[in-house]
Amino acid sequence: MPPIKLPEAFEARMKNFLGNNEFPEFVKAIEKDPRVSIRVNPAKNYKNQNSQNPVPWNRDGYYLEDRPSFTLDPLFHAGCYYVQESSSMFIQHILESVQVPRKGVFLDLAAAPGGKSTLLSSYLRGEGFLVANEVIKARANVLKENSIKWGLGNILVTQNDPEHFRDLEGFFDLVLVDAPCSGEGMFRKDPEARNEWSEEHVNLCAARQERIMDQAGALTKAGGYLIYSTCTFNEKENEDIVRFVCSEYAYEPVRIPLEPDWGIKETTIETEDGNFYGYRFYPHLVEGEGFFVTVFKRPNDALVHEPKKSKDFKHPFIKAVGKQESQKLIENLGLEKESSFYNLQDSFFWINSKYQQHFEYLTRYLNIKYFGVELGKYNKQQFIPNHEFAISILPKTGFETFDLDLKQSLQFLRKDDFEIEGLPEGWILVTYHKTPLGWIKNLGNRINNYYPKEWRIRMQDHSKSL
Numbered sequence: 001m002p003p004i005k006l007p008e009a010f011e012a013r014m015k016n017f018l019g020n021n022e023f024p025e026f027v028k029a030i031e032k033d034p035r036v037s038i039r040v041n042p043a044k045n046y047k048n049q050n051s052q053n054p055v056p057w058n059r060d061g062y063y064l065e066d067r068p069s070f071t072l073d074p075l076f077h078a079g080c081y082y083v084q085e086s087s088s089m090f091i092q093h094i095l096e097s098v099q100v101p102r103k104g105v106f107l108d109l110a111a112a113p114g115g116k117s118t119l120l121s122s123y124l125r126g127e128g129f130l131v132a133n134e135v136i137k138a139r140a141n142v143l144k145e146n147s148i149k150w151g152l153g154n155i156l157v158t159q160n161d162p163e164h165f166r167d168l169e170g171f172f173d174l175v176l177v178d179a180p181c182s183g184e185g186m187f188r189k190d191p192e193a194r195n196e197w198s199e200e201h202v203n204l205c206a207a208r209q210e211r212i213m214d215q216a217g218a219l220t221k222a223g224g225y226l227i228y229s230t231c232t233f234n235e236k237e238n239e240d241i242v243r244f245v246c247s248e249y250a251y252e253p254v255r256i257p258l259e260p261d262w263g264i265k266e267t268t269i270e271t272e273d274g275n276f277y278g279y280r281f282y283p284h285l286v287e288g289e290g291f292f293v294t295v296f297k298r299p300n301d302a303l304v305h306e307p308k309k310s311k312d313f314k315h316p317f318i319k320a321v322g323k324q325e326s327q328k329l330i331e332n333l334g335l336e337k338e339s340s341f342y343n344l345q346d347s348f349f350w351i352n353s354k355y356q357q358h359f360e361y362l363t364r365y366l367n368i369k370y371f372g373v374e375l376g377k378y379n380k381q382q383f384i385p386n387h388e389f390a391i392s393i394l395p396k397t398g399f400e401t402f403d404l405d406l407k408q409s410l411q412f413l414r415k416d417d418f419e420i421e422g423l424p425e426g427w428i429l430v431t432y433h434k435t436p437l438g439w440i441k442n443l444g445n446r447i448n449n450y451y452p453k454e455w456r457i458r459m460q461d462h463s464k465s466l
């Protein structure tokens with residue numbers, strides 16, 4: 001099939017922007033196959049086979065030689081890595097070079113499907129807490145699934161319009177807005193995006209980005225950082241939005257160190273408040289897709305919004321678990337002392353006590369889809385563990401484990417029935433290469449498979465996996 005033609009107006013603008021020498025290189029690169037890359041989850045037990053091809057700006061990122069069948073790799077379902085194009089992984093280089101404190105509360109305002117949220121979650125590790133928000137319901141469900149698979153338990157998934165954050169001015173240590181955009185940088189990876197492009201759509205996106213940034217600009221606390229990114233090339237959605245933010249809010253520029261051989265282009269953006277910096281990723285210069293990112297710092301004398309501590313936590317659905325019952329959970333499940341528990345219906349959820357106050361405060365304002373780790377529930381005296389608990393990085397002491405081979409793992413992930421000789425009776429955590437996949441229960445005469453129905457894999461063909 002002939003490639004989908006690039007929109008004429010887009011071509012004319014890019015030619016003007018890049019110049020006659022560079023433009024043909026850009027077009028040639030767009031017609032090539034995109035480079036597939038993954039970002040490994042450092043909190044999971046994963047032996048990466050691709051360490052010879054690292055992404056230069058992210059120590060967890062690796063290029064693959066071709067596109068394997070991720071669906072048929074159990075470790076993909078176990079959250080051992082995330083398939084993410086490499087330019088987006090630059091966010092980690094920003095966090096590390098600016099040394100953004102890990103102890104904070106971060107917000108990813110436009111988060112689905114969760115590529116950048118899982119990166120932020122790894123950066124925060126056990127120290128900080130992330131609010132991953134997505135306004136569109138179906139996309140928020142995908143974000144929830146990916147947050148659960150990543151497994152660190154430091155994410156609060158919300159489904160809100162940016163406007164709903166208006167009472168949280170000055171609350172967050174870092175706000176990331178990976179804005180919905182016209183997607184010019186995805187013309188290679190997703191050629192259909194070329195058909196959806198028009199000058200009007202660019203203008204529409206720019207107007208929406210202004211609306212989002214008008215809210216987002218207020219949410220960063222004094223000394224905190226605001227990161228704005230898009231996967232598009234035009235200035236209306238990039239540099240002009242940076243100027244808009246500067247016209248609305250007091251921010252300071254942040255310059256990010258680059259290695260010349262990375263091919264990333266720094267642009268200087270003149271604003272009323274001096275020069276800011278944009279980082280542009282072009283497919284003919286970097287091993288990645290089109291991307292733009294800029295970093296702002298909130299002045300130290302700006303607002304700091306501390307969460308107010310209330311004695312009794314009140315929420316229409318979420319209930320705090322009392323001291324005695326919490327102690328029982330800690331002992332029975334072998335969890336750390338610094339654990340706080342909540343009930344949603346009869347299910348128990350875990351969060352790290354370090355961010356209990358922030359979490360409880362946020363529940364007043366936001367529409368919550370998921371938080372921490374859903375552990376399971378008690379049926380009489382018996383604990384019924386949840387899948388979310390199985391694939392989290394929380395310890396699962398006291399449970400039997402059994403390592404499946406590839407065939408058995410795929411049977412488990414398809415939610416098929418299967419038999420294994422010699423298993424003890426009761427709940428068993430099944431693993432693949434020692435990484436948890438989920439629960440089975442051996443009833444003696446049969447084995448029940450507790451893999452979530454809605455996540456089961458349907459692909460039968462056993463072709464090349466990672």
Ligand SMILES: C[S@@+](CC[C@H](N)C(=O)[O-])C[C@H]1O[C@@H](n2cnc3c(N)ncnc32)[C@H](O)[C@@H]1O
Nearest residue numbers: 110111112113114115116135136139178179180
């Ligand atoms: C570029 S995508 C985010 C990708 C994500 N950060 C990642 O790395 O996986 C932009 C997201 O913004 C959401 N969005 C659309 N309209 C929005 C709006 N008005 N306000 C906030 N987010 C919006 C889209 O549904 C989409 O999920």
